[in-house]
Amino acid sequence: MTDTFQDLLAELRAILGTRGFHADPETVGPWLTDWRGRYTGKALGLAAPASTDELARVVRACHRAGVPIVPQGGNSGMSGGATPDASGSSLLLTTRRMNAIRSIDAEARQAVCEAGVVLQTLHEAAAEKSLRFPLTLGGKGSATVGGLISTNAGGTQVLRHGVMRAQVLGLEAVLPDGRVFDALTPLRKDNRGFDLKQLFIGSEGTLGIVTAATLRLVPALADRAVAWVGLATIHHARSLLLHCEAALGGALEGFEVLPQDCLESVLDYLPDARSPLAEAHDWHALIEVVAEDAASAESLRSRVEECLAAAFEADLIKDAVLASSEAQAEAFWTLRDSISMAERARGPAMQHDISVPVERMPAFIEEAGAEVETAFPGVRALGFGHLGDGNIHFHVAAPPGTDRATWEASQGAAINRRVHDLVTAWGGSISAEHGIGQSKRGELARLHDPVALDLMRAIKAALDPDELLNPGKLVTLARESAKA
Amino acid sequence: MTDTFQDLLAELRAILGTRGFHADPETVGPWLTDWRGRYTGKALGLAAPASTDELARVVRACHRAGVPIVPQGGNSGMSGGATPDASGSSLLLTTRRMNAIRSIDAEARQAVCEAGVVLQTLHEAAAEKSLRFPLTLGGKGSATVGGLISTNAGGTQVLRHGVMRAQVLGLEAVLPDGRVFDALTPLRKDNRGFDLKQLFIGSEGTLGIVTAATLRLVPALADRAVAWVGLATIHHARSLLLHCEAALGGALEGFEVLPQDCLESVLDYLPDARSPLAEAHDWHALIEVVAEDAASAESLRSRVEECLAAAFEADLIKDAVLASSEAQAEAFWTLRDSISMAERARGPAMQHDISVPVERMPAFIEEAGAEVETAFPGVRALGFGHLGDGNIHFHVAAPPGTDRATWEASQGAAINRRVHDLVTAWGGSISAEHGIGQSKRGELARLHDPVALDLMRAIKAALDPDELLNPGKLVTLARESAKA
Numbered sequence: 001m002t003d004t005f006q007d008l009l010a011e012l013r014a015i016l017g018t019r020g021f022h023a024d025p026e027t028v029g030p031w032l033t034d035w036r037g038r039y040t041g042k043a044l045g046l047a048a049p050a051s052t053d054e055l056a057r058v059v060r061a062c063h064r065a066g067v068p069i070v071p072q073g074g075n076s077g078m079s080g081g082a083t084p085d086a087s088g089s090s091l092l093l094t095t096r097r098m099n100a101i102r103s104i105d106a107e108a109r110q111a112v113c114e115a116g117v118v119l120q121t122l123h124e125a126a127a128e129k130s131l132r133f134p135l136t137l138g139g140k141g142s143a144t145v146g147g148l149i150s151t152n153a154g155g156t157q158v159l160r161h162g163v164m165r166a167q168v169l170g171l172e173a174v175l176p177d178g179r180v181f182d183a184l185t186p187l188r189k190d191n192r193g194f195d196l197k198q199l200f201i202g203s204e205g206t207l208g209i210v211t212a213a214t215l216r217l218v219p220a221l222a223d224r225a226v227a228w229v230g231l232a233t234i235h236h237a238r239s240l241l242l243h244c245e246a247a248l249g250g251a252l253e254g255f256e257v258l259p260q261d262c263l264e265s266v267l268d269y270l271p272d273a274r275s276p277l278a279e280a281h282d283w284h285a286l287i288e289v290v291a292e293d294a295a296s297a298e299s300l301r302s303r304v305e306e307c308l309a310a311a312f313e314a315d316l317i318k319d320a321v322l323a324s325s326e327a328q329a330e331a332f333w334t335l336r337d338s339i340s341m342a343e344r345a346r347g348p349a350m351q352h353d354i355s356v357p358v359e360r361m362p363a364f365i366e367e368a369g370a371e372v373e374t375a376f377p378g379v380r381a382l383g384f385g386h387l388g389d390g391n392i393h394f395h396v397a398a399p400p401g402t403d404r405a406t407w408e409a410s411q412g413a414a415i416n417r418r419v420h421d422l423v424t425a426w427g428g429s430i431s432a433e434h435g436i437g438q439s440k441r442g443e444l445a446r447l448h449d450p451v452a453l454d455l456m457r458a459i460k461a462a463l464d465p466d467e468l469l470n471p472g473k474l475v476t477l478a479r480e481s482a483k484a
Numbered sequence: 485m486t487d488t489f490q491d492l493l494a495e496l497r498a499i500l501g502t503r504g505f506h507a508d509p510e511t512v513g514p515w516l517t518d519w520r521g522r523y524t525g526k527a528l529g530l531a532a533p534a535s536t537d538e539l540a541r542v543v544r545a546c547h548r549a550g551v552p553i554v555p556q557g558g559n560s561g562m563s564g565g566a567t568p569d570a571s572g573s574s575l576l577l578t579t580r581r582m583n584a585i586r587s588i589d590a591e592a593r594q595a596v597c598e599a600g601v602v603l604q605t606l607h608e609a610a611a612e613k614s615l616r617f618p619l620t621l622g623g624k625g626s627a628t629v630g631g632l633i634s635t636n637a638g639g640t641q642v643l644r645h646g647v648m649r650a651q652v653l654g655l656e657a658v659l660p661d662g663r664v665f666d667a668l669t670p671l672r673k674d675n676r677g678f679d680l681k682q683l684f685i686g687s688e689g690t691l692g693i694v695t696a697a698t699l700r701l702v703p704a705l706a707d708r709a710v711a712w713v714g715l716a717t718i719h720h721a722r723s724l725l726l727h728c729e730a731a732l733g734g735a736l737e738g739f740e741v742l743p744q745d746c747l748e749s750v751l752d753y754l755p756d757a758r759s760p761l762a763e764a765h766d767w768h769a770l771i772e773v774v775a776e777d778a779a780s781a782e783s784l785r786s787r788v789e790e791c792l793a794a795a796f797e798a799d800l801i802k803d804a805v806l807a808s809s810e811a812q813a814e815a816f817w818t819l820r821d822s823i824s825m826a827e828r829a830r831g832p833a834m835q836h837d838i839s840v841p842v843e844r845m846p847a848f849i850e851e852a853g854a855e856v857e858t859a860f861p862g863v864r865a866l867g868f869g870h871l872g873d874g875n876i877h878f879h880v881a882a883p884p885g886t887d888r889a890t891w892e893a894s895q896g897a898a899i900n901r902r903v904h905d906l907v908t909a910w911g912g913s914i915s916a917e918h919g920i921g922q923s924k925r926g927e928l929a930r931l932h933d934p935v936a937l938d939l940m941r942a943i944k945a946a947l948d949p950d951e952l953l954n955p956g957k958l959v960t961l962a963r964e965s966a967k968a
Binding site: 108152154158163175181185192193194198202204207219250356359390391427430431433436444448449451452456459461462 | 691870913917920
């Protein structure tokens with residue numbers, strides 16, 4: 001280790017103290033592998049600043065020393081975006097000690113959170129004020145506000161409330177040279193030039209490290225109605241979605257779909273679970289409708305029943321059941337939330353987080369699914385998830401009995417490329433909500449609009465010319481050829 | 485004129501034909517002065533491309549020749565952002581011939597519009613499909629989609645629907661070197677890196693020329709209820725706003741306030757108008773509540789009456805009247821929309837388009853108003869407008885009988901500075917919805933966060949290093965000292 005590095009480590013220890021800086025492998029090690037276990041890197045050490053000021057001083061010190069930083073929130077990302085490379089020349093920086101909810105203004109419906117606040121904690125704090133933070137996802141017990149912003153997270157409430165970008169009213173970030181960009185104070189209207197905070201949302205820590213945010217809250221639920229619906233085809237699901245949007249307006253909060261095949265995997269995987277409907281249907285929809293005040297809550301069930309009865313009359317649906325209790329509603333959601341685990345238990349699969357324009361999704365699922373099954377004989381192509389957002393998780397499952405490692409090594413890249421080619425041809429995105437990180441960088445370079453890639457590189461070069469923030473993720477200054 | 489210029493003009497004529505290029509003063513002249521008549525510039529000529537392709541070829545030709553371009557939509561901006569400078573070395577480019585609504589998808593509730601589509605035209609086209617484009621403002625008869633996006637326009641429906649940024653689902657823009665950035669296809673979820681389209685919204689044509697956009701539509705109104713309310717203080721207005729938000733939820737679409745003084749100016753200015761309430765009140769609020777379906781429409785009036793009755797019981801309001809007809813509703817809005825004209829007729833005033841955090845606005849109006857009236861004896865400080873957005877128009881009116889030119893020359897800059905200093909101290913914005921253009925550039929340089937200014941310059945330098953797009957507006961590469 002060079003003197004420069006030794007000097008930097010000493011400086012970091014001086015800034016951060018013993019609780020804030022670690023170089024021992026037992027402490028650092030667990031954070032060098034992403035939670036899916038697909039990437040493992042090395043780091044000079046682990047910095048855990050306790051404040052924006054400490055974090056900014058760390059970034060300034062690294063900037064002077066030319067040492068890259070890999071920011072990390074809950075380490076629950078899907079694309080390896082928070083895992084350093086194998087060189088060991090970067091500093092890993094965790095925001096977990098910056099975990100204060102600085103304030104919740106119930107009247108203005110805003111929370112000011114530090115980057116390390118865990119999503120579940122924010123949910124609970126909002127609930128205490130009879131409010132909700134309207135974004136949730138599977139990793140809520142570990143995902144942090146900073147990570148959710150940096151990856152522009154999605155989840156199951158996007159249909160009504162939008163993605164993470166829509167929840168960010170204000171933001172504070174530390175720039176690659178250690179200066180603090182402070183746009184925490186929310187203004188509903190502000191036309192003083194470029195909306196710079198947008199740059200830090202979804203840029204995966206490559207332009208700045210998000211240190212705090214002012215987030216939007218919404219009223220707590222007075223009640224919810226959760227329905228499970230059987231459908232003849234995925235096209236009927238889209239028609240039902242439009243029907244529900246017209247009948248229920250803004251009260252429709254979730255609209256998830258899954259094919260019979262997925263439901264069967266889940267029923268195999270969860271021994272105590274049972275299908276909500278008596279008969280099998282080719283497709284299923286899980287619908288959540290909410291009420292935020294007493295008057296809406298009173299009419300909620302009857303409105304949903306009326307909506308579904310009309311859908312039945314119009315031949316949009318085959319069957320439907322409305323959860324009769326909160327426990328049954330939870331059981332319906334458990335079926336949905338268990339698909340990924342159930343599919344994993346069933347055997348190897350290549351998973352794709354993709355979107356296309358909402359109106360094209362039914363045709364995409366049918367046509368792209370058939371094309372992939374023809375191109376790779378024996379595989380099953382399954383699409384499930386957020387139909388209302390035009391976002392599905394498109395899994396290509398190996399033939400039964402296939403060895404995972406062999407199959408992934410021999411077929412994985414070709415399947416990924418085929419799926420991404422199809423999505424691109426349909427005007428869609430190869431990353432709807434999981435981001436690019438390191439896992440999709442090659443595919444982004446291969447398939448994304450060259451003008452957009454050039455713009456991203458130009459902005460990266462302008463803000464972080466030495467590539468000191470999250471190097472090797474999302475965007476690099478070198479033009480790269482495609483790699484899988 | 486040099487050979488380079490002559491060559492460029494010949495090239496532009498070849499690209500655009502006789503309908504698309506003009507250099508004669510009679511045709512070009514009217515577009516060289518902003519509609520408020522505060523700025524007049526010169527131009528090499530007026531380009532009026534009929535398509536994105538033509539526009540891109542014009543930009544490429546200018547890029548090669550090193551000739552700057554000033555883009556112009558409806559020429560109804562408030563800050564001189566579409567008026568060239570006096571050098572005569574730029575090309576004025578109007579989008580008015582790119583005025584096709586390419587498509588309206590009623591099912592997906594989206595319209596694809598070219599930049600030159602006039603707002604009023606879009607309103608009418610949406611209405612034909614039983615939909616609405618949820619943004620409106622005084623200049624709707626001339627303001628264009630491209631201009632509204634480039635200035636991130638606001639208006640009177642922001643409370644419920646957000647500013648222009650929130651209406652843009654997809655966007656196409658021509659970059660300073662003539663390449664086309666195409667992000668027109670809307671995806672509800674897309675995490676392929678930076679959300680680049682955000683950069684072109686609100687950047688006033690300094691980073692690219694918006695050529696088309698996919699815009700969000702909402703259901704047409706089934707009915708609306710418009711109420712006029714008398715209030716004891718501006719603090720009561722804020723309390724009433726919170727009361728209405730709680731009682732009416734998402735149905736509250738507009739919440740405007742004005743002081744008695746403003747109402748009197750309007751009643752003087754409009755001879756046939758009369759005050760909606762029998763007595764004078766220190767403050768007034770104009771409230772619009774909407775219904776988008778038959779069921780909500782049926783209960784609309786009773787819900788608003790109940791809400792106002794409860795407000796009266798709670799001593800939030802002094803008096804209120806619900807418009808009994810659409811004609812009366814229009815009459816209420818005419819009072820509101822005539823304030824600017826009425827104030828102008830009354831005498832000279834320095835006008836400021838400012839915002840502060842919504843919850844601080846009542847105190848700001850009182851305290852800043854008093855401070856300005858003390859600092860500039862004889863003036864009246866008036867705040868009126870979009871209380872729900874934390875955005876008011878803050879007018880400082882000259883003492884009666886003052887000569888406009890003398891007063892503006894002697895007091896204008898000092899008043900502007902004082903108001904902007906106050907807004908900045910209160911955590912607000914010196915431009916809430918009108919943009920920076922050329923009129924506020926000096927004040928932005930003087931008062932904005934230096935880190936934000938540096939970021940803007942860095943991005944401008946990365947995308948438009950030769951400052952060929954809308955030079956001298958919003959952001960310039962040279963660090964400038966403050967000027968009024």
